Amino acid sequence: MTEQTPGTILLRGASLLGERSADVLVVDGVIAEIGSLSAEGARVVDADGLVALPGLVDLHTHLREPGREDAETVVTGSRAAAMGGFTAVLAMANTSPVTDTAEAAERVHDLGLAAGLVDVQPVGAVTKGLGGEELAELGLMARSRARVRVFSDDGRCVADPRVMRRALEYVKAFGGVVSQHSQDPDLAGPQSCCHEGELSGRLGLPGWPGVAEEVIVARDVMLARHTGSRVHVAHASTAGTVEVLRWAKSQGIAVTAEVTPHHLLLTTDLLSGYDPTYKVNPPLRPAEDVEALRAALADGTIDAVATDHAPHARHDKEHAFVDAAFGMLGLETALPVVASVMVESGLMTWADVARVMSTTPAAIAGLEGHGRGLEVGAPANIVLVDPSADLTVDRDASVSLSRNNPWHGRTFGAAVRHTLLRGRPTVLDGSLV
Amino acid sequence: MRKHLLSIDDLSVDDMDTIFATAAEMHDVQRREVKKLPALRGRTIINLFFEDSTRTRSSFEIAGKWLSADTINITGKGSSASKGESLRDTVLTITAMGVDALVMRHAASGSALQVSQWVDASVINAGDGTHEHPSQALLDAYTLRRTLGTLEGKRVLLVGDLTHSRVFRSNVKCLTRLGAEVTVVAPPTLMPSGVDTWSREAGFATSYDLDEALPKADAVMMLRVQRERMSGGFFPSAREYTVGYGLTRDRLAVLGPDVPICHPGPMNRGLEIAADAADAAQSLVLDQVSSGLAVRMSILYHLLAGEGA
Ligand SMILES: [Zn+2]
Numbered sequence: 001m002t003e004q005t006p007g008t009i010l011l012r013g014a015s016l017l018g019e020r021s022a023d024v025l026v027v028d029g030v031i032a033e034i035g036s037l038s039a040e041g042a043r044v045v046d047a048d049g050l051v052a053l054p055g056l057v058d059l060h061t062h063l064r065e066p067g068r069e070d071a072e073t074v075v076t077g078s079r080a081a082a083m084g085g086f087t088a089v090l091a092m093a094n095t096s097p098v099t100d101t102a103e104a105a106e107r108v109h110d111l112g113l114a115a116g117l118v119d120v121q122p123v124g125a126v127t128k129g130l131g132g133e134e135l136a137e138l139g140l141m142a143r144s145r146a147r148v149r150v151f152s153d154d155g156r157c158v159a160d161p162r163v164m165r166r167a168l169e170y171v172k173a174f175g176g177v178v179s180q181h182s183q184d185p186d187l188a189g190p191q192s193c194c195h196e197g198e199l200s201g202r203l204g205l206p207g208w209p210g211v212a213e214e215v216i217v218a219r220d221v222m223l224a225r226h227t228g229s230r231v232h233v234a235h236a237s238t239a240g241t242v243e244v245l246r247w248a249k250s251q252g253i254a255v256t257a258e259v260t261p262h263h264l265l266l267t268t269d270l271l272s273g274y275d276p277t278y279k280v281n282p283p284l285r286p287a288e289d290v291e292a293l294r295a296a297l298a299d300g301t302i303d304a305v306a307t308d309h310a311p312h313a314r315h316d317k318e319h320a321f322v323d324a325a326f327g328m329l330g331l332e333t334a335l336p337v338v339a340s341v342m343v344e345s346g347l348m349t350w351a352d353v354a355r356v357m358s359t360t361p362a363a364i365a366g367l368e369g370h371g372r373g374l375e376v377g378a379p380a381n382i383v384l385v386d387p388s389a390d391l392t393v394d395r396d397a398s399v400s401l402s403r404n405n406p407w408h409g410r411t412f413g414a415a416v417r418h419t420l421l422r423g424r425p426t427v428l429d430g431s432l433v
Numbered sequence: 434m435r436k437h438l439l440s441i442d443d444l445s446v447d448d449m450d451t452i453f454a455t456a457a458e459m460h461d462v463q464r465r466e467v468k469k470l471p472a473l474r475g476r477t478i479i480n481l482f483f484e485d486s487t488r489t490r491s492s493f494e495i496a497g498k499w500l501s502a503d504t505i506n507i508t509g510k511g512s513s514a515s516k517g518e519s520l521r522d523t524v525l526t527i528t529a530m531g532v533d534a535l536v537m538r539h540a541a542s543g544s545a546l547q548v549s550q551w552v553d554a555s556v557i558n559a560g561d562g563t564h565e566h567p568s569q570a571l572l573d574a575y576t577l578r579r580t581l582g583t584l585e586g587k588r589v590l591l592v593g594d595l596t597h598s599r600v601f602r603s604n605v606k607c608l609t610r611l612g613a614e615v616t617v618v619a620p621p622t623l624m625p626s627g628v629d630t631w632s633r634e635a636g637f638a639t640s641y642d643l644d645e646a647l648p649k650a651d652a653v654m655m656l657r658v659q660r661e662r663m664s665g666g667f668f669p670s671a672r673e674y675t676v677g678y679g680l681t682r683d684r685l686a687v688l689g690p691d692v693p694i695c696h697p698g699p700m701n702r703g704l705e706i707a708a709d710a711a712d713a714a715q716s717l718v719l720d721q722v723s724s725g726l727a728v729r730m731s732i733l734y735h736l737l738a739g740e741g742a
Contacts, residue, residue, distance in 0.1 A: 198627025
């Protein structure tokens with residue numbers, strides 16, 4: 001029996017990855033023992049009936065600090081992340097100012113450390129000011145205290161193929177990856193805000209055709225092959241993108257991709273009432289695309305789930321549909337949505353969820369200490385999920401500063417109960433510690 | 434009838450018949466020396482136009498005045514969200530003074546529906562982006578019915594920039610519901626996305642070929658081509674557009690002298706409609722304007738006089 005310390009926690013009777021049941025002893029932030037254990041001196045967390053997964057990792061979070069602290073801050077976003085079972089999030093660079101220097105990256109990183117609820121890993125901009133023309137100081141961000149490895153102009157596409165090529169080449173020096181917001185700006189058009197299809201035609205909304213995503217994904221996988229570098233497709237949204245990814249992977253091209261929970265469940269017909277809550281970029285697509293995305297996540301063609309958590313102040317959504325801000329909240333509800341779409345339907349197991357929401361995203365982002373299996377010696381980044389919950393989402397119960405929650409009033413069958421960051425509980429019994 | 438007029442979808446065929454019947458009475462009023470009716474005395478109507486339209490705004494303004502309502506015009510700042518204020522704040526501020534109806538024109542599709550969810554006043558959609566323009570469709574249907582006697586079984590062509598036309602979207606609903614057989618004609622680049630599936634469900638036909646469709650028409654409605662579409666690559670040149678889709682002098686001859694011609698205006702003479710066609714005896718362009726006033730008086734009357742009267 002290991003000697004007990006005040007930082008000792010015993011998770012009693014958890015179902016590891018939804019499979020075998022065991023007690024997990026956490027000592028000094030590390031998983032010390034797994035088995036049938038006694039609990040002398042340890043704080044006991046009753047995990048009977050709960051599924052234990054490695055702490056979730058989000059490749060795609062918007063924390064809005066600096067610049068829009070009325071919508072979200074690193075602290076409030078960290079709270080939302082912990083409530084959602086995350087232990088690490090990648091904070092997108094499209095803040096104001098943009099995260100395009102080492103100093104800016106370190107500031108976000110340090111704010112995350114100070115909040116202390118999840119590891120906040122800044123994403124660096126690919127180009128200065130997200131301007132799409134000149135490379136940002138990718139190497140200095142990589143060498144900074146923040147150790148930036150993921151670069152993205154998210155919110156905008158790196159549309160110039162020459163700039164994209166140089167970015168892919170350049171990040172090879174330090175094992176970086178470029179995460180692309182795939183949206184050909186000319187094909188999609190300046191005001192595009194709705195999937196281009198029958199509904200956009202009827203509603204008279206400027207369409208955002210799936211092909212505007214697919215041509216960029218196709219181009220980028222060819223550039224990745226040419227440069228021998230890694231490209232990551234952010235928020236894949238169409239069946240055509242899935243086809244391109246499947247082909248690229250069959251060729252051994254180093255491409256990974258993520259899908260958001262909302263693109264796995266919501267469809268474009270929700271826009272028929274012009275409710276800006278459902279305005280996201282890329283837009284919600286028809287059911288055929290949703291089906292293809294689910295299948296691709298299940299079979300590994302899409303590697304990861306990422307939230308694209310995009311908090312907005314109320315007044316930024318209270319415009320006419322074309323003028324309203326893009327995006328919806330996602331951190332607190334990602335796991336319930338994925339559980340409902342993928343696990344309850346039988347498309348995936350809990351072990352698969354651990355892969356797509358923790359292990360693989362951590363590997364893509366180069367995050368050490370996250371996404372490890374639940375094994376002795378691993379950092380105790382753990383989430384415990386109630387797989388038979390009855391969770392009705394209430395947007396006013398959110399710990400985010402914003403309320404643009406598309407799931408308000410929906411009921412899900414799984415809920416996050418406890419989250420541990422390096423052995424320290426950040427969420428216990430569904431409440432922040 | 435409902436509280437708002439946001440879309441043709443808000444109206445049953447009975448509602449439309451009611452609107453047309455009252456419009457016919459209002460039409461007679463226009464021939465009187467004293468045109469004022471007391472129906473909306475004490476009511477306040479705001480014409481809130483974020484996008485300029487002299488024609489529709491003045492039509493609603495005169496309609497309100499002849500019904501003795503107090504009408505106020507407010508012109509907004511243009512199409513996109515101004516940095517500071519949200520649309521919700523803007524309309525709440527304007528209606529906080531106690532307004533019975535908001536006649537609204539905005540460059541964004543769906544904006545009238547959104548606003549109707551925020552304010553207490555009746556909202557009348559006077560054109561929302563490329564979505565709908567229901568009062569225009571009602572006045573077009575009213576005008577055509579007066580000329581043709583009925584719309585039942587009549588073959589009506591809508592020709593032009595369908596993608597960007599709110600007049601088309603409202604008209605196709607209104608005319609088909611009143612029994613017309615509608616065919617819409619445009620080059621493929623100006624057909625709305627998904628129209629193939631949508632038209633089947635909504636009961637109208639589509640065509641790229643005006644010359645094939647024209648001889649069968651009982652009425653033709655030409656839609657305005659926005660000049661800026663030409664540089665957008667929707668079609669190669671004005672000349673090519675006119676040859677393919679304009680109501681030219683030659684096509685006027687094919688049409689014959691009894692087939693009515695409509696255009697919601699303002700017209701691009703020589704582009705989508707030849708001067709000969711615009712000024713032909715069968716042209717209803719000016720009737721549309723005077724009918725528009727009668728139809729809008731009727732709409733205001735039914736939405737606003739109803740509750741008290
Ligand atoms: Zn994006």
